Structures are given as C-alpha cells and as structure tokens.
Amino acid sequence: MLAYRARLMSAAAQPSSFAGELKATLLLAAPLAAANLLQMAVHAVDVIFVARLGQDALAAASLSISLFGLLMWAFSGLTGAVAPLIAAELGKGRHAVREIRRSVRMALWLAVLSGLFGMAICGFGGALLAASGQDPVISELAGGFLRVLMWGMIPMIMANVLRTFVAAMGRPIFATLITAAAIGVNILANWVFVFGGFGVPAMGLNGSAVASVVTSVCMFLAYLGVVCADRRFRRYYLFGRFWRPETKRLKEITLIGLPIAGTILAEAGLFSSAALLMGWIGKAELASHTIALQIAAFAFQIPFGVGQAATIRVGYHFGAGNRAAIGHAGRAAIMVCVLFSVVTACLLLFAPRLVISAYVDIHAPANAVLVSLAVQYLAIGALFQLFDGTQAVVAGALRGLQDTKVPMAIAIFGYWLPGMGSALWLAFHTPLRGAGVWFGFAIGLAVVAVLLLYRWHGRERLNLVAQLP
Known part of the structure; x- marks a missing residue:
C-alpha cells in the first residue's frame, strides 16, 4: 500500500522542504490554472455565437449565464470540499483507498442533490429575472434559455468532483486536456444547434444552451472514462456500491463545503x-x-x-x-x-x-x-x-x-x-x-x-x- 501510494503521488508530492514544496506547487498549479483559463475560453465560445443572433439574444444569454454561473460556482465550491478530504486521506495513508472512495462517492451524491436544487431555481429563472426589474421580453428569452441550460448542471458539478479527484491524486493534466477538448466540442455543438448543421434545424438562442449541455455531458463522460481506464484510478473503484450512503461522510463534506x-x-x-x-x-x-x-x-x-x-x-x-x-x-x-x-x-x-x-x-x-x-x-x-x-x-x-x-x-x-x-x-x-x-x-x-x-x-x-x- 505504501509503495503504491508513493508511486501514485509522484516525486513532486513527497518533499517537505520549501524548495520541494515550491516545485510541487508549480507542477500542480500550472495545469489547474491552464484548465481554469481554458474553461473561460469554453464560455467565450458561447458568447461569440450568441452575439451573432442580436442584442436581445446576447442580453438574455448574459442574464441567464450570470444566474446559472453563480449557482454553478457555489455548488462547485460546496462539492469541492472533497479536495482537502482526499488530500488528507492520502497524507494519512492508512485505509486511503476506502476512505477516498467514500469521499468521492458522497461528493457525487451531493453534486446530484445540489444540482437538482439548482435546476429548480433555473426553472423559475425567467420569473426571478422579471421580478428583479429586467425587461419582460429579455426575461422571457432568458427563462427559456435557462430551462434548457439547467439540464447541464448535474453533469457539470459531477465533472467538477471528478476533476478534483484527479487533481488531488496528482494528475491535474487530465483537467487541462479535457477542458481543452471541451472547447472544440462546444464550437462544433454551437455551430450545429445555433445555426443548424448536419441536418439539425437551427435553434437560435436555445441552441447555445443545448450546446452547453452537450459539452458538459461530454466533459463528465471524459472524466468518467479517465477514472475507469487509468489503472491508478481504477484501484479506487469510485462507482462501486454507488447506491450505498455514507451519512457521516456526506455530512462532513457538507459542513466543510x-x-x-x-x-x-x-x-x-x-x-x-x-x-x-x-x-x-x-x-x-x-x-x-x-x-x-x-x-x-x-x-x-x-x-x-x-x-x-x-x-x-x-x-x-x-x-x-x-x-x-x-x-x-x-x-x-x-x-x-x-x-x-x-x-x-x-x-x-x-x-x-x-x-x-x-x-x-x-x-x-x-x-x-x-x-x-x-x-x-x-x-x-x-x-x-x-x-x-x-x-x-x-x-x-x-x-x-x-x-x-x-x-x-x-x-x-x-x-x-x-x-x-x-x-x-x-x-x-x-x-x-x-x-x-x-x-x-x-x-x-x-x-x-x-x-x-x-x-x-x-x-x-x-x-x-x-x-x-
């Protein structure tokens, strides 16, 4: 177990000197920061395509994304509390595989629960925006956009949990590669669903929401593929007994998150x-x-x-x-x-x-x-x-x-x-x-x-x- 954990965390994870920590921090932070920048590029693709539909569509999308993004950011912080728990279990070493599996499983449960709550809010998004004094026409457009976009919330949050797992396990490069690939997926999906392509009818503004849902699902599936295919991650059997609750761990993540x-x-x-x-x-x-x-x-x-x-x-x-x-x-x-x-x-x-x-x-x-x-x-x-x-x-x-x-x-x-x-x-x-x-x-x-x-x-x-x- 100890030998395996040493290999898993890599040489960058072991040093306790300041110089060693500086190197380890840079090796871990660089791909995470790159993934964050690439994620902004993913969102920029949506803006570029929607901007071509006119001022009303852009305004509606901007309002929708501001609400959706706020919820996503908060829920990602909530479920992201699994990061220090995974890291601490790796540091302890003893029973790390079992404890990390429990933490990730409950974080995924929390992703689903919080995502359902967020979807409920998005379902009333148009009414909420109208009540805040926004233009009625824009609010109606935004409401329709959110009712489509909300289906991407759960896969987005679950993908963030798996991203946290692979990063905490010392393999943040997967986050960079998957997010980079998501840019290409989003460009293609926006072209297909916004303006019509490959026989798909043009859907306009709502087509951009569909593209976001498709992109989020693809990102989740990519992370799922990584954790199932990589021999280091397979050891943790993250989805084994996924139905089994771990009430204490769920509460722990929630209290931190x-x-x-x-x-x-x-x-x-x-x-x-x-x-x-x-x-x-x-x-x-x-x-x-x-x-x-x-x-x-x-x-x-x-x-x-x-x-x-x-x-x-x-x-x-x-x-x-x-x-x-x-x-x-x-x-x-x-x-x-x-x-x-x-x-x-x-x-x-x-x-x-x-x-x-x-x-x-x-x-x-x-x-x-x-x-x-x-x-x-x-x-x-x-x-x-x-x-x-x-x-x-x-x-x-x-x-x-x-x-x-x-x-x-x-x-x-x-x-x-x-x-x-x-x-x-x-x-x-x-x-x-x-x-x-x-x-x-x-x-x-x-x-x-x-x-x-x-x-x-x-x-x-x-x-x-x-x-x-």
Whole structure:
C-alpha cells in the first residue's frame, strides 16, 4: 500500500522542504490554472455565437449565464470540499483507498442533490429575472434559455468532483486536456444547434444552451472514462456500491463545503452588485467596468489555480501530520501568487491599452471615453491584483486545514462592510464615481487578504492544527 501510494503521488508530492514544496506547487498549479483559463475560453465560445443572433439574444444569454454561473460556482465550491478530504486521506495513508472512495462517492451524491436544487431555481429563472426589474421580453428569452441550460448542471458539478479527484491524486493534466477538448466540442455543438448543421434545424438562442449541455455531458463522460481506464484510478473503484450512503461522510463534506459556497456567494455578490452601481453612474462607466472586470477575471484564474493547488498540498501534509511541510506548502503558494500578481499588475499599469484592444477598437473615436475609463479602472485593478490573488491562495491553504467557517465570516465582513461600504461612499459622495467602486473593490479585497493571512500565520495559536503531533 505504501509503495503504491508513493508511486501514485509522484516525486513532486513527497518533499517537505520549501524548495520541494515550491516545485510541487508549480507542477500542480500550472495545469489547474491552464484548465481554469481554458474553461473561460469554453464560455467565450458561447458568447461569440450568441452575439451573432442580436442584442436581445446576447442580453438574455448574459442574464441567464450570470444566474446559472453563480449557482454553478457555489455548488462547485460546496462539492469541492472533497479536495482537502482526499488530500488528507492520502497524507494519512492508512485505509486511503476506502476512505477516498467514500469521499468521492458522497461528493457525487451531493453534486446530484445540489444540482437538482439548482435546476429548480433555473426553472423559475425567467420569473426571478422579471421580478428583479429586467425587461419582460429579455426575461422571457432568458427563462427559456435557462430551462434548457439547467439540464447541464448535474453533469457539470459531477465533472467538477471528478476533476478534483484527479487533481488531488496528482494528475491535474487530465483537467487541462479535457477542458481543452471541451472547447472544440462546444464550437462544433454551437455551430450545429445555433445555426443548424448536419441536418439539425437551427435553434437560435436555445441552441447555445443545448450546446452547453452537450459539452458538459461530454466533459463528465471524459472524466468518467479517465477514472475507469487509468489503472491508478481504477484501484479506487469510485462507482462501486454507488447506491450505498455514507451519512457521516456526506455530512462532513457538507459542513466543510457550505462555508466555501457562502464565501463564493459573498464575493460574487460584491462584484455583481458593482455592475448595478456602475449602471446607476452611467452607460459608459458600465461598459468600461464590464471590460475591465473581464480582464481582471481572466488574470485571476492563475491565482485561483494556485489556491486549488494550495488546498491539496496543505491538505496532504495536514493528513500526514507534518507541521513543517504545511508551512512550506502555504508559503510556496503565497510566493507563487505574489510573483504572478506583480507581473499582471505591471501589465495592467504599463500596457492597459494593449490588453483592452483585445476587446474593443481602441482607436475608434466612438470608444474614446470607454477606453479612457477602462484604463483608469485597470490602474486600480493593478492595485488589487495582489490582494485578490492573496486572499484566494490563503483561503485555499486554510481549506487544506479544513478551516472554512471563519474564512466565510471574514469574506462576508470584508466584502460587504469595508468593501461595499467604501464603494458606495466613494462612488456617490466623492468625484471618483466609477473609480470609487473599484477602490471599494481594492479595500474589500485588502481587508479579506490581511485577515486571512493573520489567520493562516496564527494557525498554531488558533488551534487549527492542534490535533497534529
């Protein structure tokens, strides 16, 4: 068993020195970050195809995806709580196969249960959007789109669980390859179902939803094929006695996962509300904000991948009871994040127009105001790149210690009191206007990053590792 586990985790999983942890973190984070970036490309394909259908279709799809994406992100955080459990069991070594099988099985159960709940919400999505004051015509289109798209929710969440499994087992490259292949599947499916192809009638807007469902099912089947075909993964017999409940493990995942989902909703709520604030300020500010935030979200995928790696690395050493290695893993992840954040901050500060040119024609006179505002927002975005990445990575490290409740409270406090509070005051009580909203972002993220760092560095004093030898 020990010999097998050593082979399974690979050489990168074993070292306890800082240099070894830095290498292991990079080897794990790189394919995860690449998969995150590729996932954004998958979603971009949908936007490109729907944009050709007209403004109403694009608006309806954007509203639908904002609701669907929020649910998916929260449910992925909920079920993603299986990552520190898998890593800890690998660290312990004893009975790892049986315990990991139980964890993954219950995470898949939770994926189905949460997916059914999300589907119910999507079923009433049109009515919810209409009740929020959206245009009735757009809301009706969005409702129809969501009633199709919702069928992809369960396979998406289950695919995320299997992605977490293969990454925690030291094989994150599968996530990169499968997500890359999903781009091709999504392009083909959109072409077939949106505009008609291979004898399939054109379905317009709803065809893009069908394409997303097809892509999600294909991704799940790809992960299923990997875990069934790879001899290392077959040993875990993940779907053996799938019907058998493990109530204690299901509760454990839920107790760790619910605060993660709450943290995600707190952060997502801040950024979603910012769009509303920008809309109150002006159309140009809203358009500039949308572009600048998209760029910031793209850059965030790297620290997000490092945070995922931190959860696994810290969780592994937490299970093994190695206090020194826990510290090395956390410091390595934070250092990688800081170095990358400095690079992206410099890019946003010194070459913002180059980045913006990927989205709009920066030389068109009609875009002059939009570009000017976006440059201003990205300068502030450069400031919070460091804070945003740091909070993501430190939160990931704390999840490796299975510490999620207090980080959720920190996120709710930081984002919604200092963050939103300062954004409201600076935007509407000073001349900063839209820039004030972005300064509010920076303040909220800085507060969360500092408080999470304080908790991470005080893990011994706060008894987060008290049970370790």
